[in-house]
Amino acid sequence: MEAKVMDWNSGSTLPPGCYGELWLRGPAIMQRYLNNVEATAMTIDKDGWLRTGDIVCFDEDGYLYLSDRLKEIIKYNGYQIAPADLEAILISHPEILDAAVTAENDDVFGEIPVAFVVRRHGIPLTEEAVKDFVAKQVAPYKKIRKVVFTSSIPKSAAGKILRRELRKLLNCRL
Template sequence: GGAPLGREVAERFVAVFPNVQIVQGYGLTESSGSVASTVGPEESKAYGSVGKLASHLQAKIVDPSTGEALGPGQRGELWVRGPLVMKGYVGDDKATAETVDSEGWLKTGDLCYFNEDGFLYIVDRLKELIKYKGYQVPPAELEHILQSHPEIADAAVIGYPDEDAGQLPMAFIVRQPGSNLTGQQVMDYVAKHVAPYKKVRRVAFVNAIPKSPAGKILRRELVQQALSMGASKL
């Protein structure tokens, strides 16, 4: 819970448990429940996707900077509309106006895309994107790659403040028991899978990744932890 399950992890699971069906879904408190889900064995094979849009909703992918509606395969903010979308936040008209527009579209704050077959893919939270030299780097994308490494038990990625670049992608890694994985090996592994601007540029090893009871990574805690470590210890 709290983050999309990446294709790599899903495929590794299915290889071990071929008779277990993985079902993913996506929803918000503000949508009063499910926005999308994988229904049936065929849809569940769309690893990495949270499924198709629920029948009672409309959705569109919107460019966050221009408000333009985008087509299949293009990443933008997911907006949804339907009878189960909230009317607003009680006693907070400002927050309501920022989240639900005059036509009833709920701005989810999630960076997503639909493929040509209508399957929805969650990339990351817009506010958690790392800004590296003008590029946007989704932490969840790097976390999926890191979690596919056999010597990594868990991982989280944050933006580390940097005067020149703005933010540097930094990974917190929980090694598998007995592993002697090094920071350089972690960075090299990610570099093989991503464009140069998405490369992990700092690594710290920890005993556990701080998470909320719902399973969401507490990135603010990791940022504070990174700053308190100091560059000399990384």
Template sequence: MYSSGTTGVSKGVVLTHGNLIAMVELFVKFEASQYEYSSSKNVYLAVVPMFHIYGFSLFVVGLLSLGSTIVLMRRFDGNEAVKLIDYYGVTHFPLVPPILTTLVMIAKGATNTENSFKSLKQVSCGAAPTSRKIIEDFFQVLPHVDFIQGYGMTETTAVGTRGFNTQQCHKYCSIGLLAPNMQAKVMDWNSGSPLPPEYYGELWLKGPAIMQRYLNNDVATKMAIDKDGWLRTGDIVCFDEDGYLYVSDRLKEIIKYNGYQIAPADLEAILISHSHILDAAVIGEMDEVYGEIPVAFVVTRHGSTLNQEDVMGFVAMQVAPYKKIRKVVFTKSIPKSATGKILRRELKKLLSSSCRL
């Protein structure tokens, strides 16, 4: 399969039958352990693409091994999805952040969500980080539905972490606990030393689901997997005392401003909390003085009169001085992959073309 290529060129990921078997075994342990009732009674709505590792591992391989029912949609339509949930008694809805946002908007407009979504037991979100705000909005309109997040990569055959909420431990903003038979450590990306709980660093993973190599790319393979078999994921995470992991951003996406390191996701979460902003993305722009400066791409609501100063001021009130947005670009949409990941390489192209105008 091929990696998403959100920050650069997509790479061919060589996965073996052994990787797939490991994935199925871990999937069954993780999924089946969550339910007291038979997993064969679960009904899943499939909207995520199956050419991506998320959809492939879940619908093409994983759920079939559990004997679950799968309802397929050729393409996602929010109102049609709600009809299918009601008609087929869908219990589980795996999705990505943009679809979650649409689901919340539809639920807000519903007169009786318990009737419209009465069969729905759980919504799971993956493939890209989900903001705290959209999770809070989700529980306001669908309080009877559980919500979990998970983490995986093409390079790990989709195996990584899985949300595992209980009545005693609802950590909805977490990407969950480490999958069985997988090892993980959080490494300081400067010193290469392992970090304790509550410190953010690069996530390294090791286990039977790790890819063999990148196709025809020995250099990239050596950079990704060390001699002991540890995969450098490139994702910045931390873990708490209970072992729950929290993802912040991609290491490649970190903006280095005047010696400081800024995670775009932190600024994006603040931006989309503004009532006039529908969507936002932040990238770094090269600067002769500061190295890089944070630039925000912003999609505003219809009729909004927000200007650059308004956006920059809104963020400045909530962050340290070095984290301030230095430039704002208003756009009609944020380019994203089929699974909801921001295509930052496309934003960099847009920024570079606008600079030449």
């Protein structure tokens, strides 16, 4: 098996320590989708590399770190933002018990990052305080644009954040 990490914007191979999409090639990789040339072309390149859709990073010792899924990426004004990066920052806040980030459609920017936050009981954490906390740690395009306080984050039995449920909650709030 061969593996490489690719920049999903430029299509170039990334060195250890950089996050990008995991591409795989080898005898265990599927050859095509049955009766679906278009899906095959979108998933497997001409050299047999399978685009997994997983955002990963290899370290200097060859260990693989899974970060997110490419389809979960927020596309803000031409930039791409991984929700997991923002979630890691939010969880580091001492007054936040749990958090999740998803995209909301926006007429100007395409999508904006929205944080769902579970506050510690009895803590008067404000939307502006959450936005400021994240803004101090990220590039300007990665800033949280909206905060929704909630009592819990919807998760699967395996503990995976159910982003489709978060998007439903956003639509209900409109």
